[in-house]
Amino acid sequence: MEICPSMVFRTLYIDMNSFFASVEQQEDPSLRGRPVGITAIAAESGAVVAASYEAKAFGVKVGTRVYDAKRMCPGIVFRQSRHRLYVRVNQKIAAVLDEIGELERIRSIDEFQVALGGTTGELEGAMDLARRMKVAIRERVGSELRCSIGIGPNQLLAKIAGKLQKPDGLQWLSPENMPDRLSHLQLDDLPGISRGIKTKLNKAMIWDIPSLYALDPRHARLIWHSVEGERFVRALQGEDIPLGETQRNxxxxxxxxxxxxxxxxxxxxxxxxxxxxxxxxxxxxxxxxxxxxxxxxxxxxxxxxxxxxxxxxxxxxxxxxxxxxxxxxxxxxxxxxxxxxxxxxxxxxxxxxxxxxxxxxxxxxxxxxxxxxxxxxxxxxxxxKSRVITFGRQQDHPGFFENG
CATH class of the missing domain: 3.30.1490.100 (DNA polymerase, Y-family, little finger domain)
Structure with missing residues (x-):
């Protein structure tokens, strides 16, 4: 991999690979190396909410119906989701990352953001930190847990870089290798480009990522009908755009x-x-x-x-x-x-x-x-840690967010 010496890198983004399925494989050694599907409910009509890479190789993905997954992958093993277990593993990973680097944000159940600076603000230092984090997760949290890590000058490019190579990837993005490094992707492969935004971009004759990258940020504001368009393009071009607080709807x-x-x-x-x-x-x-x-x-x-x-x-x-x-x-x-x-x-x-x-x-x-x-x-x-008091009769529903 060619090293970029001049760019300042600020963010390292960790994306756990097939997290729910990997946790189940870690908990039950009999599942290791086998195709595994995680479901919200134990029913033929249910859908897969996560799949191991062994299952993905047969085309099983999020949203695949259980009966279709069995047809596509006859040896698949199903497990009902256990969100509290995944949260506990998430917390263990966060603790390990924070010991090694500066954990800035827990982005989701399977994504983490680490701040870079000093020697880790240079690509060699950031790459070394990323490799040490991969080893620490496997050795201290679970041997079956893999992650893809992205490095960038801001959160957006680091997150995109983390999606480029799965499983167990390590990639970087900066103005030095942009937009060519993303030219094979579609517009809506980028986080933040919804179907509606893609339609607006196409109406403005923006058909691919190189064209989006070359866009004047002020023009992007007009296309989005929001300042978020300008912020997105500036971040894509490598500027350090701080994340605004999400408006709760x-x-x-x-x-x-x-x-x-x-x-x-x-x-x-x-x-x-x-x-x-x-x-x-x-x-x-x-x-x-x-x-x-x-x-x-x-x-x-x-x-x-x-x-x-x-x-x-x-x-x-x-x-x-x-x-x-x-x-x-x-x-x-x-x-x-x-x-x-x-x-x-x-x-x-x-x-x-x-x-x-x-x-x-x-x-x-x-x-x-x-x-x-x-x-x-x-x-x-x-x-x-339980609903010992409720407001009258109710029925908790076991499933994706409730199994322990």
């Missing part, structure tokens, strides 16, 4: 129901559980919602969705009351089988910006009595 939870929870009476209890979880997350972040939306998929084909506005609130009981009201309206359709339930709390604003209401009563920028009670329930449940 809402809080939601959804669940594709296992067969035993598809009767309306059981699905309703799952919906109550989802409502409690979404409201708890919103309250944890000190936000309030002004709209509640319930979306139901009715099997075999059909759907129902309705929203209700409310005074800005983070009160679990208020959200549950709205859920029950919308659920009764949905039941007028007399559904017999519910395929999925989704709740969404939107039009959110920080609690600190909520105005007071004389007749509720509600003080400005402060929790009311019922919201304080909900917060106490949060603290108790967090202390005991």
């Amino acid at each position: 809402g809080y939601g939870n959804s669940k594709v129901l296992a067969p035993k929870y598809r009767r309306p009476d059981q699905a309703r209890l799952v919906g109550r559980w989802l409502t409690e979880k979404a409201t708890e997350r919103m309250r944890r972040d000190d936000f309030c919602a002004q709209r509640f939306t319930l979306h139901i998929r009715i099997m075999p084909k059909g759907g129902w969705a309705k929203s209700q506005t409310l005074n800005a609130s983070q009160d679990t009981q208020i959200m549950l009351n709205i859920f029950e009201n919308l659920w009764r309206k949905m039941m007028r359709n007399q559904p017999r089988i519910i395929g999925s339930v989704s709740v969404q709390l939107s039009d959110v604003l920080p609690l600190s910006q909520r105005s007071g209401e004389l007749f509720l009563p509600l003080e400005p920028a402060a929790q009311n009595r019922s919201e304080k009670l909900s917060a106490v329930v949060d603290r108790i449940n967090h202390r005991y």
Whole structure:
């Protein structure tokens, strides 16, 4: 690999390879070297949420139906996802990385961002750090865990570099090898280029990555209809563009129901559980919602969705009351089988910006009595690491985010 001596590198991006499947192979040696698929629910109609590289070699990928995966890869072994286990491994990896380098951000369950500087700001130093991190993860967390690492002058280029070689890759990007190093990719292969943005770029006669790279950032702002377009192109060109804080639009939870929870009476209890979880997350972040939306998929084909506005609130009981009201309206359709339930709390604003209401009563920028009670329930449940207190009957749904 040709070394680029002049460029200052600021970010190292670690992307764990087939993380969920690799963790399961680490936990169960009998799975090592075998095709493994991770599913949210144990059912033929379920979909693969992660696949080992042995399974990927047969064409199995995220979203492949279980029955199709069995046809494509007859020897595939399925395991139901265990998110808490993956979180524990994520934390172990984070601790190891932070000992060796400066862990800047945990980007997701399987992605980490490390800050570079000093000797590691030069490519040789960054490459050496990356290699040591790979060895440390294998030796101290798990021999089956592999990662691809990208190095760049900013977070965007480091992340893209980490996607270039899988599994177990190590690549770098900078203005010295751009845009040629990415010329084989499509526009929407880049993180941040959605189908809608790609359509806008095509309308502006931008068809490939070299053309995007050559774009005047001010023109990109016009194409995106947002300053984010200018920021994206500047970052692609190698500028150190700091990441802005994400604007929170809402809080939601959804669940594709296992067969035993598809009767309306059981699905309703799952919906109550989802409502409690979404409201708890919103309250944890000190936000309030002004709209509640319930979306139901009715099997075999059909759907129902309705929203209700409310005074800005983070009160679990208020959200549950709205859920029950919308659920009764949905039941007028007399559904017999519910395929999925989704709740969404939107039009959110920080609690600190909520105005007071004389007749509720509600003080400005402060929790009311019922919201304080909900917060106490949060603290108790967090202390005991389970839902020892709930707001009436509910049904937690095992699956992608709930198995231990």
